[in-house]
Amino acid sequence: MSAGRFASMHSPSSPSARRWDGSRASAPQRRSLRIAPVSASRLLRCGQTTSCSQCGNPVEWYPGADDRLVQLHPHELRVARVPESCRWHVSRGIAHPSGDGSNWCRLTHDVLCPARPAPTTAPQLSGLRRSLALRTRRLLDTGVLTPPATPAEGAPPGEAVCRPARPIVQLLFVRYLASRPVDEIQCVAQTRRRTRCTAEILGPSGLHGVWTLAPVTVHHGQLALPSDVMAVYSLSALPYQEQLRWRAQRCRDHAAASTAGDLAVADWEPFDPLRHHAYIHTRLPTHGRRPGGHAPRRV
Template structure:
């Protein structure tokens, strides 16, 4: 049974009837908890797991595909949201029509929907059912990934979780990240942590580039690098356990609470970037064991690409002047072109110019002079005579 039809109803409709998620279902989100309201405009949205591991809020009802721009068409299959459409209907991401955002150059088809949602937001505010936040979102990513309620509750510390190219930011410290499943028998949220020191370590990762002058200033301040907890799971399911915020006991259990891991944004989360490695954790794991099987740890040294403006690097031992594969490809192309021109230099071809006879050259020169020499007008003559008389009568 798919996740869209598998949940324990709490509205009394199917009292006493227990439904469960199928073990093969790719999404573990209960549909009863997936419907909520946008924290920026108050309109109803439905949350779905994306095919790339993230989450996205979609409209609660589908729309005809021919009336929605192609880049805003999303479809749902077994609780997973995919970009594009399969049939003649599709769903629209809520950030594309959220009235709390300023949509510059919005398509006419979506502008009407945004206007309708804006009117509904005004009605919710007037009736007291929705209190808008004091600030407005900066972009669609902030609407798609709202900050959790307990963000930075324990001081100004929020650790970043890294897995490959995926960067997630925690609401607080990495060891305080709590499981989102319900404990068996109690019906309350599981108190087990997601953190497992044996499945990762602190390492330096590249800071994602951000647009604008502020984004460049952040990269220059931290030299494009920050410290993050990189998970090193044994298999893909263990990686999903971290990204889906589950403890080892409830790895395949349905989600009973909202996830608090959101995508890291350089502009929004700049105050939480770590320039120094946190203390009190296990360092980066090193190959080799000693002392009765106890693993040895050390920090991996990273070599940055020697090309100007390139932030790529490697932890593999390389020589001085090492270039990443992108810069090395550009260097080979330039060297090939340079050698080609050195081997077969191509002379600069100039178009022959026919000699100009002396009489024709003299006529062209007189025509050019005539553009600047002309007969004086009566007014100019009076002015010139006045200046001449003034010069003759002026004593020195």
């Protein structure tokens, strides 16, 4: 074999930049998710996907046009399968309760959640609802999902309202409906291990609010409610920065760390006496842990 022919068959010393099929051989450099300093929201996109606390199925959070957070089913469906009143679409990160004219649409998780009564306006979604119910059953059987606690049999009347599962919290002159008891609200910040912080907002060294009985206020022209007062966990006496920490749903350590992003959506929901009348309690918590040890008062 001649030297020239051997040289033509010999592979070059440097590896080729492309594979045999023409694709690039060099793998792209992996980069971690970062938040721009000028971003209006510190929430990572992956933090908007979570699981329903009642059925365990995945949901996606989107801000609505009225600044309320909306839970959407993570997959699109053809409009032929979804009633017109149940159609949603996402435009520029905002969820809108209507179709966008295409053949696909989104729908809220409330319509499909097997832990809630099935709506009578969407019988064509019963198949998808059954599949989600089967997944909920598997989560319950494997212990991944814990069923909601029910009041013990023989408990005295009013025992279930001694520790509200979804309390009404007042901060920055606004009332919110929390998704869990006050002493179980978890920080939403991302840790250095890229996991959600396990600390609670109501830490042992933090400032606490006080349970009060506040009047139930409704808008002018609306129907009156059966009760005139309700139990509210008031944070109005705390400093302004402390109330901002509560609204951002961050522990004291991550409240000072401005570079840490959010890995979950804050659980605050603006309280509406008519929409959330089922969560109104007319007596103060008297059993279990009382955050801060403050004596309840009536306002």
